[in-house]
Amino acid sequence: MQFKDYYEVLGVPRDATAEAIKKAYRGLARKHHPDVSKAPDAEARMKEVNEAYAVLSDAERRAAFDQLLARGARAGQDFQPPPGWDSGFEFSGSGFSDAEAAGYSDFFAELFGRMGGAHARPGHRAGGAEFRARGEDHHAAIQLDIEDAFRGARRQVTLRAPQVDAQGRVTLAERTLDVQIPKGVREGQMIRLAGQGSPGFGGGPAGDLFLEVRFNPHGRFAVRGRDLAVELPVAPWEAALGAAVPVAMPDGRTLNVRVPAGAQSGGSLRVRGQGLPGDPPGDLELTLRVVLPGAASPRAKELYETMARELAFDPRARAGA
Amino acid sequence: MREHDLLVAALLDDDGLALEDFSRACAVEAEWVASRVREGLLPVAGDAPEAWRFTSVHVRRARAMRRIERDFDAAPELAALVADLIEEIEALRARLR
Incomplete structure (x- = not known):
């Protein structure tokens, strides 16, 4: 078992006041709190910080820990608590719950696990009292x-x-x-x-x-609660004239979805009951994207020119551009 | 060997958790939960504690509130406010994906 220097974990000197320890703890909590930090190791860091604070914020545990340092224990060294190292200290035992202490390191459990009763691990129980408890969730x-x-x-x-x-x-x-x-x-x-x-x-x-x-992120579908969202590419004539368009679903089925005549790019369709299964099942949200065919061939070019000539269409007229 | 048995999982939201199981799942006392329900910080349907049924959303929220209260020495109202904000950010992020 390696010795942990809780002062190093919190980044405070050995003679730090209780107020300074609290301040250092608050700063680290803001930085590493798993509800705020997106770092993958945030939870582990927060646990370490909590553990250090559980020791240094408690006068009894801090005094006992200081005594180990005074005997020359240093961070990273292989460490076994000397027999009777904690004699002469009284531990009132409150301050951390069973569930919290269970998340702390073996080092913490070895030193403080036996102090103060109900939160002790079974092997560290003082006395031989009957003890029966449900395991943690x-x-x-x-x-x-x-x-x-x-x-x-x-x-x-x-x-x-x-x-x-x-x-x-x-x-x-x-x-x-x-x-x-x-x-x-x-x-x-x-x-x-x-x-x-x-x-x-x-x-x-x-x-x-x-x-x-x-x-896991999906290549096509996004999940919003029970609903599934997906982009549906359509040809200009499918959007303009309306069409039944096939949509490949994650479970391998193909749904035929009716795109109404006059649909526009960016418009959305909702298919009831075709989202994630359940009671009730979610919906499928389709966002239309009109994809234009290229005008590389002479025939395609001719068709576009015909539309330009005969449709009298100004896409910016409504937008006022 | 239980390691190799196939465990059939139950969705927590099918039946929900009663107060005692919920408290244990969140590593808090039942009174901790009850006071936050009474204060409207942990909304759940029903007046009598025996009728309360908690879901996954409650478990996540209560655990976050407990962490924030403990780690920042925060008042329950403040921890609930932070939990509200976290839930809102998560919902917005989910829409961006």
């Missing part, structure tokens, strides 16, 4: 394709979670779950897998696992 994200919403999907999900072995050591264990995703899932929806969270303590039931659905 876990959250993770799952990436799906839009096609999966139509058909349902089978996905393997690999999760890393801390586990406590028979000696009370905390290790990260990897496990793979084979999950059948029902059809009709939408972006942002959560899937609940009962009993797949943390194991319970002392015979308590296991927690649940929640998977939040995210869709």
Whole structure:
């Protein structure tokens, strides 16, 4: 286990006042907060910052931690807490909840996990009191394709979670779950897998696992809630005269969509019930884009010249350009 | 081996979560949830807590509110306001995709 210097994590000197520690923490929280930052490691950084703050903002834990530094412990060094290192300190134990502490590092769990009762990991429990608790719920994200919403999907999900072995050591264990995703899932929806969270303590039931659905970007379709949006290219005569136009759907079907006569580029059509499946299903939103044929051949050129001569059309007349 | 069993997933929004399960999923106390529902910061249908059913949207919102309250020492009203803004930005970003 590596020693962590919580002062370095927050970027404050060892003799920083409580006010300075709070200020440094607030600054880092604004920078790394996963609800604000788009950096891929924001969540991990925020966890580290929270952990450092949980120690340095608490006078008891800070004093105990300072004592380790005074004994020469340094960041990055291999570290085992000396026996009885925390004797002489009293820990009142509040300040972080079970669920928060569970997200902190092994280093934190080893040092502070045993202090203050209910949040202790099973291997670190002081005394031998009966202790029975339900395991924590876990959250993770799952990436799906839009096609999966139509058909349902089978996905393997690999999760890393801390586990406590028979000696009370905390290790990260990897496990793979084979999950059948029902059809009709939408972006942002959560899937609940009962009993797949943390194991319970002392015979308590296991927690649940929640998977939040995210869709991979699709080459053609965009998802808006239950609705699917797609651009529909049409020829000028299809737009002007009206036509039944085929639209290839993500599930392999082809829909024939009626484009009304007089449609314009940028206009939109809505096909009820042809978005993502569900109860009720979403709609399909089509944005028309009129694509002009080139005038490279003499015949095409002639047709354009005929239109120019005979249609008396000024596209800028209405726009006032 | 449970690792190799095929798990059939349930969509949370089919039935929604009752108060106790919801609180646990968000790692907060039931009273934390109840007070925010009463203050209108976490809108859910129904008057009696037994009737409340929470969905994916609630889980995401409550977890964000809890993080913001804790990490910024923010009042619940402020955390809810930030959650409103985050939801709006996400909706606008989704329209751009």
